[in-house]
Structure formats: C-alpha cells, structure tokens
Amino acid sequence: MGKTVLILGGQWGDEGKGKVVDLLTEKADMVCRYNGGNNAGHTVVVKGVKYKFHLIPSGVLHKNTVNILGNGMVIDPSVLLGEMEGITSKGFTISSDNFVISSSAHVIQQEQIEEDLEMGKGIGTTGRGIGPCYVAKVRRNGLRMNEFVKTDDPNAQKLKEFVKDTYLIINGAIDNGQNVLLEGAQGALLDIDHGTYPYVTSSNPISGGACTGLGIGPKKINSILGVFKAYITRVGAGQFPTELGNEEQTEGEDRDNGLTREEIEGANNGDEYLQGKVLRKQGMEYGTTTKRPRRTGWFDGVAAKYSIMINGLDGIVITKLDVLSGLKKIKVCIAYEVDGKKIETFPLDKDTLLNAKPIYKEYDGWDEDISSVKSFDELPDKAKDYLKGLQEYLGVPYAVISVGPDREQTMIMDKKILF
Ligand code: IMP
Numbered sequence: 071m072g073k074t075v076l077i078l079g080g081q082w083g084d085e086g087k088g089k090v091v092d093l094l095t096e097k098a099d100m101v102c103r104y105n106g107g108n109n110a111g112h113t114v115v116v117k118g119v120k121y122k123f124h125l126i127p128s129g130v131l132h133k134n135t136v137n138i139l140g141n142g143m144v145i146d147p148s149v150l151l152g153e154m155e156g157i158t159s160k161g162f163t164i165s166s167d168n169f170v171i172s173s174s175a176h177v178i179q180q181e182q183i184e185e186d187l188e189m190g191k192g193i194g195t196t197g198r199g200i201g202p203c204y205v206a207k208v209r210r211n212g213l214r215m216n217e218f219v220k221t222d223d224p225n226a227q228k229l230k231e232f233v234k235d236t237y238l239i240i241n242g243a244i245d246n247g248q249n250v251l252l253e254g255a256q257g258a259l260l261d262i263d264h265g266t267y268p269y270v271t272s273s274n275p276i277s278g279g280a281c282t283g284l285g286i287g288p289k290k291i292n293s294i295l296g297v298f299k300a301y302i303t304r305v306g307a308g309q310f311p312t313e314l315g316n317e318e319q320t321e322g323e324d325r326d327n328g329l330t331r332e333e334i335e336g337a338n339n340g341d342e343y344l345q346g347k348v349l350r351k352q353g354m355e356y357g358t359t360t361k362r363p364r365r366t367g368w369f370d371g372v373a374a375k376y377s378i379m380i381n382g383l384d385g386i387v388i389t390k391l392d393v394l395s396g397l398k399k400i401k402v403c404i405a406y407e408v409d410g411k412k413i414e415t416f417p418l419d420k421d422t423l424l425n426a427k428p429i430y431k432e433y434d435g436w437d438e439d440i441s442s443v444k445s446f447d448e449l450p451d452k453a454k455d456y457l458k459g460l461q462e463y464l465g466v467p468y469a470v471i472s473v474g475p476d477r478e479q480t481m482i483m484d485k486k487i488l489f
Contacts, residue, residue: 074252074286075294077253078275078296079256081304081373084299085298085387089389090472092477097488098135098489100243101251102284104279104282105140105256109195109256110255111124123153125145126154130164138239138240140172142282143172144199144207147177147178147229169232170233172234173233176213177215183198185199185202204273215229219233236284237286259304261274262274296381298369298386299393300369300390301366302367302369303366305364313366314343320346320366328351334348338398348396371403371463375416376415386464387470387472388468390473391457392440397435399433400433404430406426457471468484470483
C-alpha cells in the first residue's frame with residue numbers, strides 16, 4: 071500500500087522544506103506542488119552540485135518520479151522554461167512522462183508582474199506577479215494553462231505537451247497504491263485566509279490548500295507534516311511578536327561580514343539585535359528568491375500551536391537546530407501579553423498581534439557543534455532538554471530533526487508518519 075504524505079511550512083516560509091522534500095522524494099512515485107509560484111525558492115545539493123528550484127519539484131532529480139504543478143499554482147511560463155532548461159543542461163531529463171502541468175493552473179502575465187512591483191511594495195511581496203495573478207483568477211478573467219497553450223505565444227507551444235488534467239493523474243496514482251508527496255510552498259502564517267493578513271501571500275499554503283490546489287479529497291491524505299525552524303524568520307513586512315532587533319537594523323546589515331567574537335558575546339549578554347544577528351548569520355538567513363536578509367526571532371510556540379491546529383499536523387519536522395549552538399540561552403514564546411493580559415492563543419487581529427509582547431520559557435543553550443550528530447541520543451543534554459520541552463508544549467511528535475543542509479544531517483524520529 072502506498073501513502074500520501076503532505077509536507078508544508080509551519081511558519082512564515084523558508085523553514086528548509088526543500089531538503090526534507092528531497093529526502094522524502096527518494097521514496098515517492100509522485101511529487102505534487104499545490105500553491106504559489108516562483109515566489110518560492112529552494113536549493114538542493116546533490117553530490118556537491120547546487121540546484122535552485124522555484125517552480126518544479128526537486129523530484130525531477132530522481133529517476134522515475136512524476137512531478138506535478140497543481141491547479142492551485144500560478145506559473146510564469148518564461149521562468150518555468152528557464153528552470154526546465156537549467157535542469158536539462160545538467161543532464162536530467164524532463165519529459166511529458168515525468169513532468170505535468172495542470173490545465174487549470176493560472177498563467178502569470180507581464181502586466182501582473184508590473185502591477186505587483188508597483189502595488190506590492192507595502193507588503194514587501196517578491197514582485198513576481200503572484201498577487202495580481204490570483205486576483206485575476208478570483209475575478210474570473212485569468213488565463214489558465216489550457217487556454218494559454220491554444221495561443222501562438224512561442225512559450226505556449228513549448229509547454230503544450232506538458233499540460234494535462236492533473237486531477238486524474240494524481241487520484242490515479244493514489245488509488246493505484248503509489249507513494250504520493252504533496253508539497254506546499256511558503257508557510258501557514260502566510261496563508262491568505264489564516265495568515266497574518268494583510269502581510270500574507272495570495273494562496274493557501276495550509277494543508278487544506280492541497281485539496282483545492284490539486285483536486286483530491288482530504289481523506290486521501292495519510293499524514294500531514296509541518297516544517298518548523300528551531301527559531302523563526304520572516305521576509306517582508308508584517309506582524310512578528312518574537313522578532314529580535316527590528317527591520318531597519320536588519321536591512322542595514324552587511325550580509326558578507328561574518329560574526330565577530332564581540333557580537334556573539336553581546337548576544338549572550340542579552341542584546342536582542344545581536345541574538346537575531348547570530349541566528350541570521352549562522353543560519354544563512356538570506357532569501358533564495360529575493361536575496362533579502364530575513365528578519366529573525368525566537369521560536370514562537372503560540373504561532374506553532376495555531377499552525378498545528380489549522381493544518382491538522384500529525385508530525386513536526388525541526389530544521390536548523392545546529393544554528394542555535396553557541397547561544398547561552400534559548401527562548402521559546404509560550405504566551406503573549408496584550409494590554410496587560412496574558413493570552414495563549416494566536417490572535418488574528420493585526421493590531422493585537424502587533425502589540426503582543428512575547429512571554430518566554432528559557433532553556434540553557436549548548437556549545438557543542440551538533441551538525442554531525444546522527445541520532446537523538448548523541449545530542450548534548452541541553453539540546454535534548456530543549457527538544458523535549460518543545461515537544462511537550464506542542465503536543466505533536468517529531469517526524470524528522472535536521473542539523474544541517476546535507477541529506478546525512480538528518481535524524482528520522484518517527485518512521486510511521488513518513489513513507
Ligand atoms: P508574494 O507571495 O510575492 O505576494 O509576497 C507576499 C508575502 O509573502 C511577502 O511578505 C513575501 O516576502 C512572502 N513570501 C512569498 N513567498 C515566500 C517564500 O517562499 N518564503 C518566504 N516568504 C515568502
């Protein structure tokens with residue numbers, strides 16, 4: 071019997087999904103992406119060679135895996151063709167046997183990119199035309215792939231052979247007992263309905279988005295995994311209760327300079343901006359798509375519990391645990407204080423969240439480099455305490471814990487909820 075596993079970002083995107091998706095793809099017959107467009111981006115390293123993906127699932131690097139771009143996506147044809155060329159030039163095959171685009175995915179048009187660059191500034195969008203394309207979809211005058219390929223646009227002719235009714239292919243694979251991986255882009259807190267509106271993307275990265283964005287019923291999904299960094303980041307503007315430092319400090323920072331000893335000491339003496347800088351520099355927190363420095367903060371447990379609830383998570387993937395090494399104290403936000411009152415649930419009102427002050431639980435940090443640790447038992451005691459405390463608070467099992475970008479830097483915690 072095959073399984074259908076859904077993997078999504080539990081925070082504001084950039085949780086390191088790419089690596090985990092790549093790991094799961096080894097056992098997947100099919101990988102299906104259900105939302106967003108080339109606002110997403112991740113890098114996969116295979117045998118020392120870096121591959122950058124914005125649209126196509128990294129399953130194309132695996133022989134015999136079928137890769138689907140779902141109807142919930144918005145696709146820029148020239149970006150897609152560029153990505154396809156990049157992949158084939160490195161010796162991989164892309165054919166209509168291993169790559170399929172939904173006939174009802176929407177096509178991003180040049181004027182939508184221009185509109186996004188103009189109108190999206192306040193939100194800090196990626197400027198790829200994502201929002202305006204979804205607006206056209208909802209307004210019911212968007213351009214779908216099946217219509218696009220009827221035009222004489224040269225890109226349309228090149229994509230024609232890949233465009234099919236994907237709901238049949240995906241449901242067919244599930245019904246035939248294949249392993250199907252469903253991949254969300256961005257993260258739950260950027261969801262148009264459930265995220266930190268209006269500072270969100272225009273699609274549904276949450277688990278429900280997989281059903282609408284692919285055309286499958288919820289009962290066909292066997293396990294839902296949420297990926298969370300051991301801290302949290304966000305790009306662009308918006309509510310961020312556990313942010314360390316502020317946006318202006320972050321933007322003014324020179325990304326090429328490493329950390330100095332004084333800065334690490336400053337962080338360990340309680341300077342919040344420097345704590346955030348340690349996370350940014352050690353975690354290499356700069357956008358794959360936009361190169362922007364990411365805003366950094368402590369793990370927001372309140373937001374994580376919310377994410378667990380709205381996604382119905384069966385398991386949690388923790389990434390970048392190694393980035394915390396060297397910090398004397400590690401904090402987890404377990405409640406907010408708003409107007410003198412303690413709240414333990416995630417408020418959806420923008421102003422309430424903007425005014426929320428985090429209430430932290432503090433853990434002792436560890437000094438050891440944990441990037442080559444292979445099992446939970448080998449971790450320093452302080453790292454174990456942090457992970458155990460976090461899991462107890464969140465109430466959901468760990469599926470995977472990652473301590474570095476390579477495939478080997480991964481601890482499998484619960485096989486039952488993976489393939
Ligand atoms: P848009 O998706 O380009 O419309 O941007 C809307 C918001 O989502 C902005 O704050 C972006 O920075 C953010 N965003 C979009 N895609 C990603 C992503 O893949 N990772 C992190 N943030 C993203």
